[in-house]
Amino acid sequence: xxxxxxxxxxxxxxxxxxxxxxxxxxxxxxxxxxxAVINGLAMGLAxxxxxxxxxxxxxxxxxVIPNQVRIASYIVIIATFVxxxxxxMAAYFPPLSKALGPYVPLIVVNxxxxxxxxxxxxxxxxxxxxxxxxGMSLGYTIALVILSAVRELLGSGTLLGRQVxxxxxxxxxxxxxxxxxxxxxxxxxxxxxxxEQKSRRRRPA
Amino acid sequence: xxxxxxxxxxxxxxNFVLHYFLGICPFLGVSKKIDAALSMGVSVTFVLTLTAVxxxxxxxxxxxxxGMPYLQIVSFILVIASLVQLVEMFVRKTxxxxxxxxxxxxxxxxxxxxxxxxxxxxxxxxxGFAETVVFGVGAGIGFTLAIVLMAAxxxxxxxxxxxxxxxxxxxxxxxxxxxxLAFLGFSGMIK
Amino acid sequence: xxLPARMVVVLCSVSLLAAAFLAGVNLLTRERxxxxxxxxxxxxxxxxxxxxxxxxxxxxxxxFSVYAGVDENGSLLGWAVESAASGFQDSIVFLVGADxxxxxxxxxxxxxxxxxxxxxxxxxxxxxxxxxWEGKDMNLPLALRKPPAGKEELGxxxxxxxxxxxxxxxxxxxxxxxxxxxxxxxxxxxxxxVEGGHEK
Numbered sequence: 001x002x003x004x005x006x007x008x009x010x011x012x013x014x015x016x017x018x019x020x021x022x023x024x025x026x027x028x029x030x031x032x033x034x035x036a037v038i039n040g041l042a043m044g045l046a047x048x049x050x051x052x053x054x055x056x057x058x059x060x061x062x063x064v065i066p067n068q069v070r071i072a073s074y075i076v077i078i079a080t081f082v083x084x085x086x087x088x089m090a091a092y093f094p095p096l097s098k099a100l101g102p103y104v105p106l107i108v109v110n111x112x113x114x115x116x117x118x119x120x121x122x123x124x125x126x127x128x129x130x131x132x133x134x135g136m137s138l139g140y141t142i143a144l145v146i147l148s149a150v151r152e153l154l155g156s157g158t159l160l161g162r163q164v165x166x167x168x169x170x171x172x173x174x175x176x177x178x179x180x181x182x183x184x185x186x187x188x189x190x191x192x193x194x195x196e197q198k199s200r201r202r203r204p205a
Numbered sequence: 206x207x208x209x210x211x212x213x214x215x216x217x218x219x220n221f222v223l224h225y226f227l228g229i230c231p232f233l234g235v236s237k238k239i240d241a242a243l244s245m246g247v248s249v250t251f252v253l254t255l256t257a258v259x260x261x262x263x264x265x266x267x268x269x270x271x272g273m274p275y276l277q278i279v280s281f282i283l284v285i286a287s288l289v290q291l292v293e294m295f296v297r298k299t300x301x302x303x304x305x306x307x308x309x310x311x312x313x314x315x316x317x318x319x320x321x322x323x324x325x326x327x328x329x330x331x332x333g334f335a336e337t338v339v340f341g342v343g344a345g346i347g348f349t350l351a352i353v354l355m356a357a358x359x360x361x362x363x364x365x366x367x368x369x370x371x372x373x374x375x376x377x378x379x380x381x382x383x384x385x386l387a388f389l390g391f392s393g394m395i396k
Numbered sequence: 397x398x399l400p401a402r403m404v405v406v407l408c409s410v411s412l413l414a415a416a417f418l419a420g421v422n423l424l425t426r427e428r429x430x431x432x433x434x435x436x437x438x439x440x441x442x443x444x445x446x447x448x449x450x451x452x453x454x455x456x457x458x459x460f461s462v463y464a465g466v467d468e469n470g471s472l473l474g475w476a477v478e479s480a481a482s483g484f485q486d487s488i489v490f491l492v493g494a495d496x497x498x499x500x501x502x503x504x505x506x507x508x509x510x511x512x513x514x515x516x517x518x519x520x521x522x523x524x525x526x527x528x529w530e531g532k533d534m535n536l537p538l539a540l541r542k543p544p545a546g547k548e549e550l551g552x553x554x555x556x557x558x559x560x561x562x563x564x565x566x567x568x569x570x571x572x573x574x575x576x577x578x579x580x581x582x583x584x585x586x587x588x589x590v591e592g593g594h595e596k
Contacts, residue, residue, distance in 0.1 A: 028229050079278050090432070179389065181226070186376070186381075279418065
């Protein structure tokens with residue numbers, strides 16, 4: 001296993017191992033809540049909370065948990081943090097909670113969280129796991145914000161609820177509906193791959 | 206609510222994949238060949254129906270009567286993980302050929318959003334027992350329909366000349382978008 | 397400690413700790429959550445029965461609730477029915493207010509909907525849809541007017557359809573009609589519970 005600096009641990013989550021555009025994880029939430037930037041942002045923050053908390057905890061107790069029950073334990077830990085996030089949102093941000101609906105509880109099956117716990121936090125120190133989780137969360141949130149910005153802009157002409165495009169623009173309502181979600185994500189991933197291929201061609205491998 | 210309408214709604218109008226965005230990972234991952242897709246679809250339908258039954262019982266006989274709805278997320282996911290484990294063991298013991306066909310997909314199903322999504326949605330909509338089971342079966346059939354259709358299209362796409370960056374997930378997502386568009390036509394079927 | 401025993405102990409401890417933690421979180425948040433829900437429904441009731449100072453639940457069954465709106469003297473101002481109809485995309489949850497004598501509709505408010513933005517979603521819009529419901533005669537069969545007409549041209553039980561969103565409009569119409577029917581029936585059977593209030 002090559003050793004990375006802490007900085008590299010953080011940055012990899014933003015581009016090279018971006019959970020959405022590269023690892024193709026957590027797509028259920030990505031597609032469902034990106035119809036407005038505020039929703040995408042809220043989901044990103046919720047996932048960040050769960051990812052960072054659970055990675056940290058898993059990393060701290062990794063030596064204590066026997067191998068056979070590790071997945072079950074991770075699941076319980078993740079589910080606990082998801083419940084906390086869900087309850088907190090319902091109590092203090094009711095309109096957001098309503099908009100995100102069942103997709104906040106669904107963070108518990110978001111492959112990113114269990115994936116990081118299993119692949120990284122269970123084998124690395126708490127410090128490294130924290131940095132890894134932060135990087136992945138930021139990468140995830142950025143992807144969500146880009147996706148929702150495109151969908152909100154084209155679908156309602158607004159950004160963060162504020163009218164950005166003038167009244168002459170007839171909004172592409174389809175962007176707010178499931179087909180628009182699929183299409184936008186597909187094009188986003190293709191763009192990321194395209195940029196990656198282009199930069200690889202310029203750099204000698 | 207009329208059970209038949211609920212079934213049709215779950216399969217076509219509020220298709221789990223194309224409307225609720227649940228089960229995307231296997232939808233994209235296991236949809237390259239029709240028979241693999243069919244196996245996955247059947248396994249998912251089976252687990253969905255079982256999950257519908259067990260989570261309803263736990264929700265309405267344990268969690269709600271004793272005032273613990275906040276334990277839904279934890280208990281549902283543990284139930285699902287255990288169910289999948291049990292199903293896998295059962296299939297491996299009783300029918301090795303069946304295990305060959307669909308056994309490898311079973312562990313993946315635990316983190317399939319569709320299973321957890323079913324449990325959560327049925328709880329949110331406060332469905333009764335029969336409704337939850339019908340909802341589960343319908344969700345499974347809808348998922349199978351979507352994944353088999355996708356596999357049929359992707360088998361053809363394999364022979365087409367797809368540009369580099371679009372190959373794999375992006376073109377699959379675009380196809381899914383067009384499928385979702387088609388399924389939108391089912392909206393408003395039930396009045 | 398032998399492995400199987402250790403497995404059980406670890407798993408049980410993790411689960412118990414999680415459950416305890418969540419019980420704590422629940423204690424911290426449940427009041428706030430209940431308060432939010434209460435505030436939402438009370439705000440909606442004040443909208444559909446103007447002048448309401450307080451409300452109480454008069455009847456409840458799955459998917460159907462009736463609230464009584466009273467003013468500061470405790471006199472019954474009207475009834476608000478919360479129910480849902482099957483719309484174009486998903487359920488439309490609405491709150492319709494009726495006056496105390498069940499003669500006229502007070503106002504209509506959409507609590508939750510997932511209709512097509514820009515089309516069916518316009519059922520939440522005051523100008524194109526909701527305003528036409530105010531003051532309609534409850535004892536006549538409600539009907540949709542297509543194409544939409546000016547407010548003065550509408551009959552005593554006619555409401556405007558939203559252009560391009562017939563199904564969403566029809567869903568709301570049938571939902572409201574069924575709910576008001578049921579309200580009338582419950583009232584005549586004396587099943588509406590209004591302790592402490594007296595009719596105007």
